Amino acid sequence: xxxxxxxxxxxxxxxxxxxxxxxxxxxxxxxxxxxxxxxxxxxxxxxxxxxxxxxxxxxxxxxxxxxxxxxxxxxxxxxxxxxxxxxxxxxxxxxxxxxxxxxxxxxxxxxxxxxxxxxxxxxxxxxxxxxxxxxxxxxxxxxxxxxxxxxxxxxxxxxxxxxxxxxxxxxxxxxxxxxxxxxxxxxxxxxxxxxxxxxxxxxxxxxxxxxxxxx
Numbered sequence: 367x368x369x370x371x372x373x374x375x376x377x378x379x380x381x382x383x384x385x386x387x388x389x390x391x392x393x394x395x396x397x398x399x400x401x402x403x404x405x406x407x408x409x410x411x412x413x414x415x416x417x418x419x420x421x422x423x424x425x426x427x428x429x430x431x432x433x434x435x436x437x438x439x440x441x442x443x444x445x446x447x448x449x450x451x452x453x454x455x456x457x458x459x460x461x462x463x464x465x466x467x468x469x470x471x472x473x474x475x476x477x478x479x480x481x482x483x484x485x486x487x488x489x490x491x492x493x494x495x496x497x498x499x500x501x502x503x504x505x506x507x508x509x510x511x512x513x514x515x516x517x518x519x520x521x522x523x524x525x526x527x528x529x530x531x532x533x534x535x536x537x538x539x540x541x542x543x544x545x546x547x548x549x550x551x552x553x554x555x556x557x558x559x560x561x562x563x564x565x566x567x568x569x570x571x572x573x574x575x576x577x578x579x580x581x
Contacts, residue, residue: 386531386534386535386537386576386578387431387434387435387437387474387476387481387576388431388434388578388579389431389432389433389434390430390431390579391430391431391576391577391578391579392428392429392430392431392576392577393427393428393429393430393431393437393439393574393575393576393577394427394428394429394574394575394577395426395427395572395573395574395575396424396425396426396427396572396573396574397424397425397427397539397541397570397571397572398422398423398424398425398570398571398572399421399422399423399424399425399543399568399569399570399571400420400421400422400423400568400569401419401420401421401545401566401567401568401569417449417450417451418449418450419447419448419449419450420447420448420449421445421446421447421448421462421568422445422446422447423443423444423445423446423466424443424444425441425442425443425466425570425572426441426442426443427439427440427441427442427470428440428441429470429472435473435474435475435476436471436472436473436474437471437472437474438469438470438471438472439469439470440467440468440469440470441466441467441468441469441470441487441489442465442466442467443465443466443467443489444463444464444465444466445462445463445464445465445466445491445493446461446462446463447460447461447462448460448461448462449462457499457500458497458498458499458500459497459498459499460495460496460497460498461495461496461497462493462494462495462496462517463493463494464491464492464493464494464517464519465491465492465493466489466490466491466519466521467489467490468487468488468489468490468521469487469488470485470486470487470488471485471486471487472484472485472486474529479530479531480528480529480530480531481528481529481530481531481537482526482527482528483525483526483527483528483529483539483541484524484525484526485523485524485525485526485527485541485543486523486524486525487522487523487524488520488521488522489519489520489521489523490518490519490520490521491517491518491519491520491521491547491549492516492517492518493516493517494514494515494516494517495514495515495516495517495551496512496513496514496515497512497513497514497515498510498512499512499513515551515552516551516552517549517550517551517552518549518550518552519547519548519549519550520547520548521545521546521547522545522546522547523543523544523545523546524543524544525541525542525543525544525570526541526542527539527540527541527542527570528540529574534576534578535575535576535577535578536573536574536575536576537573537574537576538571538572538573538574539570539571539572539573539574540569540570540571541569541570541572542567542568542569543567543568543569543570544565544566544567545564545565545566545567545568546564546565546566547563547564547566548561548562548563548564549561549562549563549564550562
């Protein structure tokens with residue numbers, strides 16, 4: 367008798383959990399993210415160096431379940447980052463504010479109130495960067511220097527994580543993501559540009575609301 371009751375409760379919980387990710391449902395939510403990364407810089411004169419980069423962002427998103435457990439949608443993100451570059455003769459601090467937008471797809475694997483989540487997305491970024499440099503010139507004289515730049519990025523990212531459903535409509539999630547992107551900085555009133563390749567690992571914490579279609 368206990369076995370029957372336990373089995374019935376498991377089946378009830380399992381199928382109530384997968385109801386959120388059934389075909390024709392909608393999802394609305396947002397994620398908070400933070401990251402540390404390293405950069406490889408290539409420019410007019412090729413040179414390599416490591417840098418420290420700290421970033422935070424928020425990413426509202428809206429999606430639709432094309433089939434059970436499979437959704438697609440659009441996201442719009444705001445990003446702020448601070449980068450510190452070190453070379454032998456100078457230090458460069460950069461502050462960036464930017465917006466990203468693009469499509470995403472997701473697949474859910476339900477396990478009771480938990481769902482394993484796989485996520486893949488593409489984003490285009492447009493923003494502005496302000497840089498404060500301090501160092502030595504060719505005559506070994508100290509100088510401060512400030513630049514303003516327009517930046518664009520093409521970003522492809524994939525991740526895996528866990529979503530936990532507090533109720534039929536609300537979940538929280540934790541996702542670990544890997545990013546690969548190309549980043550271009552163009553100096554204001556100039557044709558000069560710097561192209562950056564970035565490999566980035568970051569986490570996202572989010573809350574989502576599921577509009578469950580009534581049968």
